[in-house]
Every structure is written in structure tokens, then in C-alpha cells.
Amino acid sequence: MLQHPPVYTLGTGSSEEFLKFNWKDSLHDVIRTERGGEVTYHGPGQLVMYPIINLRNHNKDLHWYLRALEEVVIRALFSTFSIEASRLKGFTGVWVGNQKLSAIGIRVSQWIAYHGLALNVSVDLTPFQQIVPCGIRDREVGSIKQLLGEVQASHHESNVDQLGTDDSVLIDMAQKSLVQEFSEVFQLKLEQVSWPASYL
Incomplete structure (x- = not known):
């Protein structure tokens, strides 16, 4: 699990028509x-x-795997941030109303699945305006921080940090929650391993 430096990625079959700029x-x-996806x-x-999952040990069904990854995010959003997210029929990913909070793109070879999911925690949403995210023209992209800010505004509070929603705190909370929910959805016992410095 990581945060990338700013980058646009296209799946294997992605069309450049969804870029609003000359790449x-x-x-x-x-x-x-x-990965798949736009x-x-x-x-x-x-x-x-x-x-990286061997689907032979779980379920050799790509639709099941995509729904399971969505379930991880849906549970994490609710258990940690009290955000009620859902699936949107006909689309892959996790949504809150009209806003997509999590994109999913995978690749599977001989039932070994890799690539995965992206969850918008406190990311700057401006770069999404330069593309048609996931090839979906009539939907928006949102983030956890944005949604928490909207909730706060409805309660007439002036500072997002009053809810403990500092960016680094949000990232830490989301990361721990994703790991916990992933282990439960996939019924895995996770162990943390420290790598020798020579491996890094």
C-alpha cells in the first residue's frame, strides 16, 4: 500500500480520447x-x-474478486469514517451518491490477481478534471476529506481539523482500516514482516 507521486495511468485497452490534453x-x-480499466x-x-492474490485459494471468479475489493472499501469507509458507500450498477468501484471514491483495476494471470484499488483520502481532485476518470463522463470524483468537510459544513463548523481530519491522520486511519477489512473479507491472517536493510 502506498501513495504515488502525481501520475496518470491508462489500462491496457484505455483510449486516449479520455485525456483532455496532449499526453x-x-x-x-x-x-x-x-491493469484493466480506463x-x-x-x-x-x-x-x-x-x-497479490492466488484466486485458486479463494474463488476462481473475477466478478467475485472485484466485488470483494469493493466490499473492503465499503466496510472501511463505514467502520472508520461513518461514510455509507455503495456499488453502482454497471460500474466497478465504490461510490457515495454521484461521487466515485475508489477505483479498481486488476490484472489476472493463471488465477494470480495483481494491481488493485485506489482510495481517494485527501488527494487533490483538480487533476481529475483533465481526464474522463475511468471513462465515465457523467459522474464526479470525490474524497474522504471532501465528504467529511461537507458533513462538517452542515454542522456549521469552521475548521476540518476539528474533526481530527488532518491529512496525515486521515491517511493513517484509512490505511489501518483497509488492511483490517481486507483481512476479514478475504479471511486472511496478516503478519507484518520487517525486511533487512540490504533488501531495500
């Missing part, structure tokens, strides 16, 4: 990856989770 003149790197943006404040 040769982009302010950020534009990378074609092995163009999206990654940057600081967005958690990207790259699980």
Missing part, C-alpha cells in the same frame, strides 16, 4: 499499465493497494 505536454507523467489519476493523499 506529450502533460504536467504529470502518463503511464500505460497492465485512465485515472494517482497522487499524494490517495492510498493505492496492490494485493
